[in-house]
Amino acid sequence: MVAFGVIRTLIDSYYAGADVLPPDRLVTRNAVSIIFYVPLAYKEKIEKVPGVESVSYGNWFGGLYKNDPKNFFPNYTVGPGFIDLYREYIFEPEQREQFLKEKNSAIAGQRLANRFGWKVGDPIRLTGQIYPGEWDFVLRAIYKGREPGVDENSLMFRWDYFDDRLRQTTPEMAKNGVGWYVVKIADPQQAPVISTEIDALFKNSAAETLTETEKSFTLGFLAQMDAIIVGMRIISYLIIGVILLVLVNTMAMSARERISEYALLKTLGFGPSHLIGLILGESMAVAVFGGLLGILLMFPVIGAASQFLQNFFSGFEVNALTILLAMTFVLIVGITASLFPIYKAVRLPIIQGLRNVG
């Protein structure tokens, strides 16, 4: 049950980031692939689409902290107004102001800051993997997620700093393009219409776009790991299957050993309902005791695992659905394991059962 809980939590955490995304944000990217640019000039056109409230943009940077791949974390550059679109990020107002004032400032999520022991005001150097050179920032703000599942493992820095530096050092890489646009819309119900309208604007252009809700965009990203996730789901259910087999075997053995006891109870006048209650009760007691123990152990085990995995997953904690699923499986396992012994005990002819004595 502990293994089931850990795997379920891992899967839930994997999707947690997508689950908390609001429905009123769209992402517009290059229709061919996210790795291709979308022209910066599209911003004004997107802003004019009816129903669009505001637009900002981001671009994957992919720098390494201390030039060590083990220190990987998502980092990207963001355009003006980007952080305003993310109401789920909570900042200290003065830190936010400082970020907006200082060109080489950066913001980081709380978990990321905790991971490296960063404090506001600390210098941070990233080594560019796509954009060459050492990139120096000053951490000016640390944000927290409004709810569990909100990503707190990213670092963002200002687009103007990024763009200016590219133009100075590697002008061939400054392409007046961005990785993606984030589009805030007034009415989430209009998301399909607005998406279609945005994409229609750039139909037959050199950079056609694909617009979808940020949640779909994120899930599409996560889908790259779909085979592994499906595998993990199968393993989690196999674990339940193994538990079921173990308990079925235990109960079957118990029933075999107790044939004479069942026969005695029948001789004394205990009817089928008594036997069903007795066997079901025993099976449920074993299943519930084991299940509850497993559920209780989930918390410290997942708590310990989250120390290692919090850098990769937001909200790595046991959720109510996992507990509900585990308890449902406990009930199913308890009932299923009792079926064969119940059948055997109820159908048992008394004289046959009594022959097993002595």
Place this chain on the structure above:
Amino acid sequence: MVPALVKLESVSKSYSRDSLIIPVLDNIILKVPKGEFLALMGPSGSGKTTLLNLIAGIDRPSAGDVIVGDIKINDLSESALAQWRSRYIGFVFQFYNLMPVLTAFENVELPLLLTKLSKKERHQHVESALSVVGLEDRMKHYPRQLSGGQEQRVAIARALVTDPTLILADEPTGDLDKISAEEVMVLLSRLNSEFEKTIIMVTHDPRAAEKAHTRKYLDKGELV
């Protein structure tokens, strides 16, 4: 004349094994009066235990009727039969058949769980039954902590705790040493004489049979 508590009317019993039909009892006619202490004797395989099982309602005759009191028990459904057994029959087995995980008290209390007695009333009944068999000081003992004779006395207490009309005992001394067997037989005699219980006992043991008022012999499925 004392009325018959148990009547077997032309009772036959046979078992099917593969394609073979094995006759066990053939046209048994038997009347056991109320208050009787009957010993059923006979060689192994003569059908003694089968006859006892039919009277106890834990097996059904292939032909004929088993009547206990005014009830033709072979007509009862399984659940009605179970209820009937719990009210009218006390059963004593050769190997005691006590629940190993229950104390002597709990084993004796088992049949009372099917009644509407309160916990307090059950307690009183169990104490009385255990004092009748002289084991009131062993109430909290588990079967493994008792001797064979004591286990059988607990089983007798269990058989009489519901105050049944009929006590059926299948080789009650079969697994006991001579002294314990004597104690058990004295106890059964007391139940018959003092408590006026009708007892039908299957036994191989001539000494045990001596305590009975009546002895009947079975041979090859027939009363002789």
